[in-house]
Amino acid sequence: MSDKSSKIKALQATGLMRELMGGHFRELDEAARTRDRKIAWCTSVGPAELLRSFGFLVYFPENHGAVLGSSRAAADLIPLANARGYSPDICSYLTSDIGSYLAGRTPLQKAFGMEGVPRPDILVYNTNQCRDVQDWFAFYQREWGVPMVGIDTQRSLGDLTSDHMDGLVAQHRALIPVLEQVSGRKFDLDRLKEVVASSYRCTQLWKRVLQLAAHRPSPLTFFDATIQMGPAVVLRGTPEAEQYYPVLIAELEARINAGEAAVAGEKHRFYWEGMPVWGKLRDHAEQFAGMGVCVVASTYCNSWIFEPLGASDPFEGMARSYTELFIVRSEAYKEAYLKRMIDLYAIDGVIYHDAKTCPNNSNCRYGLPKRLSDSTGVPYVTINGDLNDLRLYSEEQTRTQFEALVEQLPGRR
Amino acid sequence: MGAVYCGVDIGASSTKLVLVGADGRVMARAMEPSGVDYAATARRCLETARQAAAGAAEPTATVATGYGRDNVDFAQETRTEIHCHGLGCWHDLRQAMSIVDIGGQDNKVIHLDENGRRREFRMNRKCAAGTGAFLEEVALRLALQVGDLNALATMATESVSLGSFCTVFAKTEILAHLRRGSPVQGIVRGAFESVVARIVEMDPLEGTVVATGGVVAHNPMIVEILAAKLGRPVVMPTAPQFTGALGAALTAAGLHEQTRPEPA
Known part of the structure; x- marks a missing residue:
C-alpha cells in the first residue's frame, strides 16, 4: 500500500538550524572544559529564562534524551540504568541518559566533537511534566555533589487560579538566592525582562511555524516539527532562536505560495497526540507519506508555545507559561484543547501514542480518545510504544x- | 471458465487462501503453516486451492492481508487484516456486529455498523496474553499438543483460575497448580477462560458478537466460554479461520463497494 520512494520534501532551513544548534553545544563544551562560564541543567519546560538572566549556559537533558532516542543509542544504554536499580517502567529519557553517563558515551561526541555531556554547576527542575525529572536530576546531584533546586508544580489542573499562580511565582523568586550564589551574580530584573521578551518572541515565531500547517496542503509535517523545534526548546531566550525561525517561516510560506506540500499528494490530515517514537521517526514519516497522509500537528510540538511570557511581570509570565501547558491540565481541559486542534487543522484522524514509560504524556488512559471521537466523529487509533525504549514497541x-486507520476514512476502500 | 479472485491471509501461525468467483461465491480454500518463506507458502496454497476448485484459472486479481501481506509476489494489492476480517464477516452475516478475532499473535475487536462500515477497531497491546501464542505456551508447559486442548477443556469438571495478565507469569502459576496436583483438564479450561478474560478487557462487545480466527476454529470451547461470559450467543461465521482471506478475495473481486456502501 505504501509507496517505496519517499514523498517527503526536505526543508532547506535545517542546515542553518544544525549550525546554530552546533554552536550551542560547542559553547557548552568549551565552558565545561574551561569552567569559565557557569552551566545550569534545566528541564525543557522550566525556568530557563531565569537561569539565562544570571548568565548561565543552559543545557537540557530532555533534549539529550531525544538525541539518544532518535539515534537509537538508547537501546544499549537503558539496560545499564536498569541494572543500577532504575526500573524499565520509568521514564526512558531518564534511563537512556543515566545509561549514557554510565557508559561514558553520547552521540554529542561524534556530532559536535564534545568531550561528553557538560557537567553542571547547578541542576534546576520543574515537576510540571512529571516527577521523574526530579529523580533524574537527583542522580547527578548525588554523583557530582552539585546543588539541585526546583519548582514543584501542581498537576491535573482545570482553571489556573491566583492561588496557584501566587505559589508558583513565590517558588520562582525563592530560587534567586541560590542562583546568585552559584552564578556569583546579583539578580538583574531588567536582564530577566530582556530574556523573557526574547523567549516570547521565539515562541511566537514557533507558533507561526506550527500554524502554517493549517494550510492545505500542509507545508510541514509533525515529523519535521519534532526536529525544527530544537531552537524553541534549547535556544529560546537567545538571539540565535530569533534568527532561525524567520528563515524557516519564509521557506514554509514560499511552499504555500508555490502550492508545494510537505507530503506530495496530501489526501488526509492526522494529529499526533503524545510523545514521538524517536527511534522510528523516519519510518513513521515515510509510512504516512506513502499513504498520502500528512500528520500535520501535535500536542507535543505545541507545548513550546508560551503565550503568557508576554506578560508585563516576568515572574508571572514564567509561572503561568510553565503551568498552563497541556500536560499540566485536567482531562476536561485536554479534551476541549484537542477538539480545538481538530477544528483548526481540519484533522481526519488522531494517533494516540501510549508511551509505556511516559504516563503523563499518554493521554489515552482515561477514556479520552473514545469521548473525543464520539463527539467529533473523527476516528482514532492508539498505538502502544515508547519514546525511547524500542523494546516496548511492536x-x-x-x-x-x-x-x-487510513482504510477506515470515508471515501477509502 | 469465469474469473477467479484470490485472497491470501499470511498470519503469524498459518497462511489461509480463498478463491472466489465474480459473484463472491467461495470456490476453494487452502491452508498451511506460514513457515519462513511466505511467498512460497502462499504460492503452494494457491496451487492447492486451484486443484480443489477443479483446476481453476490463475486469479484475475489477488489481494494479500495479514502480517506477511507485503511478501506475496502475485498479489496486486494489500489490505490490513482488520479490513479483511470485517469484510469477510459482513459478507457472511450482513448485520451490525462486533468481531472478535483471536489470532496466533494478536487479538482484534472490530465494530461494523448496519451497512458494514467499520466504526472502530482495537488491537491487543503488544503482549501476547490471550492470543494463540499463549495457548501454545500453555500446551508446551503441560506437555500437550495444541490440538489436544479443546477436548481436555471440554472434559474439565472444574476450572483452575489463572489470574496473571502475563503469559510468563501464567506459566509459573501453572507450575504451582501442577505441584498442588490440580487436574490438567481444569488447567486447560482455566487457560481458555484467561483468553476470554483478555478479550472482554479490550472492549464492551455490544450487539451481535462474531468470533473468528484459528484459535476459535480449533477450540470451540472458547466460544462457549465467551458466550457464557457475555450472557448471549456468539456467532461463528462459516470457516472462521478464513474470514480474513475471504475479505481479501472479495476486495480483489471489487465486491467491497457493493458490500460496504458509502453513506448517502
Whole structure:
C-alpha cells in the first residue's frame, strides 16, 4: 500500500538550524572544559529564562534524551540504568541518559566533537511534566555533589487560579538566592525582562511555524516539527532562536505560495497526540507519506508555545507559561484543547501514542480518545510504544494500525 | 471458465487462501503453516486451492492481508487484516456486529455498523496474553499438543483460575497448580477462560458478537466460554479461520463497494 520512494520534501532551513544548534553545544563544551562560564541543567519546560538572566549556559537533558532516542543509542544504554536499580517502567529519557553517563558515551561526541555531556554547576527542575525529572536530576546531584533546586508544580489542573499562580511565582523568586550564589551574580530584573521578551518572541515565531500547517496542503509535517523545534526548546531566550525561525517561516510560506506540500499528494490530515517514537521517526514519516497522509500537528510540538511570557511581570509570565501547558491540565481541559486542534487543522484522524514509560504524556488512559471521537466523529487509533525504549514497541502492530486507520476514512476502500 | 479472485491471509501461525468467483461465491480454500518463506507458502496454497476448485484459472486479481501481506509476489494489492476480517464477516452475516478475532499473535475487536462500515477497531497491546501464542505456551508447559486442548477443556469438571495478565507469569502459576496436583483438564479450561478474560478487557462487545480466527476454529470451547461470559450467543461465521482471506478475495473481486456502501 505504501509507496517505496519517499514523498517527503526536505526543508532547506535545517542546515542553518544544525549550525546554530552546533554552536550551542560547542559553547557548552568549551565552558565545561574551561569552567569559565557557569552551566545550569534545566528541564525543557522550566525556568530557563531565569537561569539565562544570571548568565548561565543552559543545557537540557530532555533534549539529550531525544538525541539518544532518535539515534537509537538508547537501546544499549537503558539496560545499564536498569541494572543500577532504575526500573524499565520509568521514564526512558531518564534511563537512556543515566545509561549514557554510565557508559561514558553520547552521540554529542561524534556530532559536535564534545568531550561528553557538560557537567553542571547547578541542576534546576520543574515537576510540571512529571516527577521523574526530579529523580533524574537527583542522580547527578548525588554523583557530582552539585546543588539541585526546583519548582514543584501542581498537576491535573482545570482553571489556573491566583492561588496557584501566587505559589508558583513565590517558588520562582525563592530560587534567586541560590542562583546568585552559584552564578556569583546579583539578580538583574531588567536582564530577566530582556530574556523573557526574547523567549516570547521565539515562541511566537514557533507558533507561526506550527500554524502554517493549517494550510492545505500542509507545508510541514509533525515529523519535521519534532526536529525544527530544537531552537524553541534549547535556544529560546537567545538571539540565535530569533534568527532561525524567520528563515524557516519564509521557506514554509514560499511552499504555500508555490502550492508545494510537505507530503506530495496530501489526501488526509492526522494529529499526533503524545510523545514521538524517536527511534522510528523516519519510518513513521515515510509510512504516512506513502499513504498520502500528512500528520500535520501535535500536542507535543505545541507545548513550546508560551503565550503568557508576554506578560508585563516576568515572574508571572514564567509561572503561568510553565503551568498552563497541556500536560499540566485536567482531562476536561485536554479534551476541549484537542477538539480545538481538530477544528483548526481540519484533522481526519488522531494517533494516540501510549508511551509505556511516559504516563503523563499518554493521554489515552482515561477514556479520552473514545469521548473525543464520539463527539467529533473523527476516528482514532492508539498505538502502544515508547519514546525511547524500542523494546516496548511492536513494529508490525503499529504499521497495521496506521494502515487500518487510513482504510477506515470515508471515501477509502 | 469465469474469473477467479484470490485472497491470501499470511498470519503469524498459518497462511489461509480463498478463491472466489465474480459473484463472491467461495470456490476453494487452502491452508498451511506460514513457515519462513511466505511467498512460497502462499504460492503452494494457491496451487492447492486451484486443484480443489477443479483446476481453476490463475486469479484475475489477488489481494494479500495479514502480517506477511507485503511478501506475496502475485498479489496486486494489500489490505490490513482488520479490513479483511470485517469484510469477510459482513459478507457472511450482513448485520451490525462486533468481531472478535483471536489470532496466533494478536487479538482484534472490530465494530461494523448496519451497512458494514467499520466504526472502530482495537488491537491487543503488544503482549501476547490471550492470543494463540499463549495457548501454545500453555500446551508446551503441560506437555500437550495444541490440538489436544479443546477436548481436555471440554472434559474439565472444574476450572483452575489463572489470574496473571502475563503469559510468563501464567506459566509459573501453572507450575504451582501442577505441584498442588490440580487436574490438567481444569488447567486447560482455566487457560481458555484467561483468553476470554483478555478479550472482554479490550472492549464492551455490544450487539451481535462474531468470533473468528484459528484459535476459535480449533477450540470451540472458547466460544462457549465467551458466550457464557457475555450472557448471549456468539456467532461463528462459516470457516472462521478464513474470514480474513475471504475479505481479501472479495476486495480483489471489487465486491467491497457493493458490500460496504458509502453513506448517502
